[in-house]
Amino acid sequence: MRVLIVGANGKVARHSLRHFKDSDKHEAVAMIRKEEQASELKELGAAETVIADLEGDISHAFNGIDAVIFAAGSGPHTGADKTVLIDLWGAIKTIDEAKKQGVNRFVMISAINVDDPEEAPEKMRHYVVAKKLADDHLKASGLDYTIVRPGPLTNDDPTGQLLIEEKIGHRNGEITRGDVGHVVFETVDKENTHHKVFEILNGEALLEEAIQHV
């Protein structure tokens, strides 16, 4: 599979690239905004890069693509306007473009506990609305989606071990960005994950096995 990684310059996406580098089945096309990001991402494991901005035209990025991993996010340091434009509208644009171009496989990196904005802390609520509505759009798209919802992220070394459930809820835990990158790589070609939403934390199960039994 040739997999388009949207938001490839982000931390989780960078971790996923290492797995593509080691794979003889799949290759990653890293969608980036700036040419100067290209060499580093190729070194990490991107087979190719494509320059496209989620706030502009992205249609050329889907050429020859079999699957999409949506890893973009405006991050915690921008305003709510960027959350709307990247996390929500950028996701909707990507989903619609995938559908238009017949790219049926779509893995979304979402977040834990975004089903109910009302129960989110007030400061987070607009972010939760954005993530929920992006996920809802994907579910209604007809694409073969998987929605991966990690809990609180850390930069610790990847553990290769998961707790994975449809709804983990508010139990304590966290997950390394490296493990999230690994999960989306493992998920992209697994048909048993189609049309599923699952939450993940680091846990007891072996990551690769856990994905196979979702």
Next chain:
Amino acid sequence: MRVLIVGANGKVARHSLRHFKDSDKHEAVAMIRKEEQASELKELGAAETVIADLEGDISHAFNGIDAVIFAAGSGPHTGADKTVLIDLWGAIKTIDEAKKQGVNRFVMISAINVDDPEEAPEKMRHYVVAKKLADDHLKASGLDYTIVRPGPLTNDDPTGQLLIEEKIGHRNGEITRGDVGHVVFETVDKENTHHKVFEILNGEALLEEAIQHV
């Protein structure tokens, strides 16, 4: 008809109340956040008021209601987070609650040119995304909707005269808040406006006739 006006304390909604006051067919239930707004809105024309906050539980507000006019908006002086929570999430909540409670008639006050966020000025784009997605949710809801999209609003005296088209686009013009309030009042019981989206500016046609021929 008993019509729930969501965001009844806003300027456009206040103008619509005058028309309910003069009507012997319809009465307005003004949904407000604070008890102290009640007496003024009753004076303007609300038959009743109900206290409910779009950021909390609104289910009790639909009791005995036949139609909804959604006139809420966070306004130009709040952050994009409130645009998400009121204009988008508040609208979705209201639409879903109307559907749940069998209130099939829904008039949305939207805005001109919100079909394509990409063509909006950058500063407005998050607002356009919010309005567009709220409208999209309403269109997909199965309710008997009408989406009214006024151009730039003024506080001038109402004219009673309209330009009304499915797509006015970027032609110059503006419309008084009083006329928008009048349009939504006229629209609420007109079956010819069901499942329609129209843009409005002040123009040449008599307002009441123009609504009948949409």
